[in-house]
Amino acid sequence: EVQLVESGGGLVQPGGSLRLSCVVSGFTFSSYAMTWVRQAPGKGLEWVSGISNSGSTFYADSVKGRFTISRDNSKNTLYLQMNSLRVEDTAVYYCARGRKGAVVAVTLDYWGQGTLVTVSS
Amino acid sequence: QSALTQPASVSGSPGQSITISCTGTSSDVGGYNYVSWYQQHPGTAPKIMIYDVSSRPSGVSDRFSGSKSGNTASLTISGLQAEDEADYYCSSYTKSNTGVFGTGTKVTVL
Numbered sequence: 001e002v003q004l005v006e007s008g009g010g011l012v013q014p015g016g017s018l019r020l021s022c023v024v025s026g027f028t029f030s031s032y033a034m035t036w037v038r039q040a041p042g043k044g045l046e047w048v049s050g051i052s053n054s055g056s057t058f059y060a061d062s063v064k065g066r067f068t069i070s071r072d073n074s075k076n077t078l079y080l081q082m083n084s085l086r087v088e089d090t091a092v093y094y095c096a097r098g099r100k101g102a103v104v105a106v107t108l109d110y111w112g113q114g115t116l117v118t119v120s121s
Numbered sequence: 122q123s124a125l126t127q128p129a130s131v132s133g134s135p136g137q138s139i140t141i142s143c144t145g146t147s148s149d150v151g152g153y154n155y156v157s158w159y160q161q162h163p164g165t166a167p168k169i170m171i172y173d174v175s176s177r178p179s180g181v182s183d184r185f186s187g188s189k190s191g192n193t194a195s196l197t198i199s200g201l202q203a204e205d206e207a208d209y210y211c212s213s214y215t216k217s218n219t220g221v222f223g224t225g226t227k228v229t230v231l
Contacts, residue, residue, distance in 0.1 A: 035220065037167075044124065045159070045167065045210050047220035058218050061122055094166055106212060106220035107157050109178065111166040 002026040002110045004095050009115030016085050016119070022078040022095030022112055030073040033098035035105035036080045038091035039114075046091075049080065050098070050105045058104055063089075085119045092116050125150060125211055125223035132229040138199040141226045143211030144192060149221055151192035155214035158187055158196045162207045170209075171196060198228070206230045 008020040020036070035050040049069040050058045057069050068081040078095050092114040098105025126144040133139040143150065143158075150156055156174045159167035169178055171187035174194060184199045194213070198205055211223035 037222075044225040045161075045212075045222040046124075047212070047222055050220065060219055099172065104214065104218050104220070106155055106214045107169070107172045108159075108167075108212075109169050109172075111168075113166055 002097070004097065004110060004112035006093065006095050006112045006115040009093065009117045011118045011120065012085055013121050014085060014087055014119055017081070017083045018085065018117060020080040020082070020093055020095075020115060020117070022080075024076050024078070024095075024097070027097070029071075029076040032100060033102050033105035034071065034078045035096050035098060035108060036069060036078075037094045037096055037108070037111075038089075038117075039094070040088075040091040043091075047106070048093070051078070052103045052105075056103065082117070085117075087119050090117060090119045122215065122217065122219060122221055125213060125221060127209075127211060127223040127226045129224070130227045130229065132231055133198075133201045134231045135201055135203065137201050138197060139201060139228065141196045141198075141209055141211075141228070143194040143196070143213075143223045145194075145213055145221070146192055148217075149213040149215040150189065150194050150211075152216060153214045154189070156187070156189060156194040157212045158185075158194075159210045159212065160205075160207050161210065167210065201230055203230050 096108035
């Protein structure tokens with residue numbers, strides 16, 4: 001069974017940092033592109049960042065230069081390092097798997113349950 | 122990377138068919154056949170319903186179908202059922218090697 005479990009969310013002050021993790025199981029992690037998607041409270045989905053199975057990275061303009069996506073295939077874990085956090089980054093952050101063979105994960109066939117990040121003073 | 126445009130809400134009676142539109146540009150929807158649709162019930166993670174414009178993952182009802190014409194993609198739900206009441210989002214690959222989601226549509230079953 002494919003599973004994705006996010007962790008690392010919490011309350012942080014504006015300008016602060018946080019690192020999210022997503023531990024996966026049930027598939028060969030190293031073969032798939034992965035992505036982070038966020039959803040602000042009561043709002044729609046926003047594609048945040050993606051990483052190919054070979055480690056190429058892609059970012060939405062809204063987070064470029066502040067967020068860094070990475071992966072550790074030996075630990076079956078996806079990360080999102082978030083720096084210079086803003087109030088508008090407050091959201092539930094989901095990790096999701098791309099379809100096999102995709103370089104950029106935009107067709108997302110499995111999702112975690114999400115972790116809430118709150119940026120507030 | 123502007124969000125794709127969807128109607129805020131669509132409603133229908135049980136058994137009826139409804140269609141949700143998703144309008145982008147030639148840099149996303151119109152330029153690639155990588156349009157997906159997701160269903161999201163309150164408090165849960167999104168679920169993929171359609172990928173590559175019109176393909177259905179295994180386990181998804183054939184009452185859900187997708188299409189595209191130019192810069193606009195569409196999701197049709199036929200034989201509307203109470204369990205279809207949810208938020209629906211389209212998404213597309215973009216020329217910037219990123220993804221973009223639609224603004225979301227709330228489907229109400231009357």
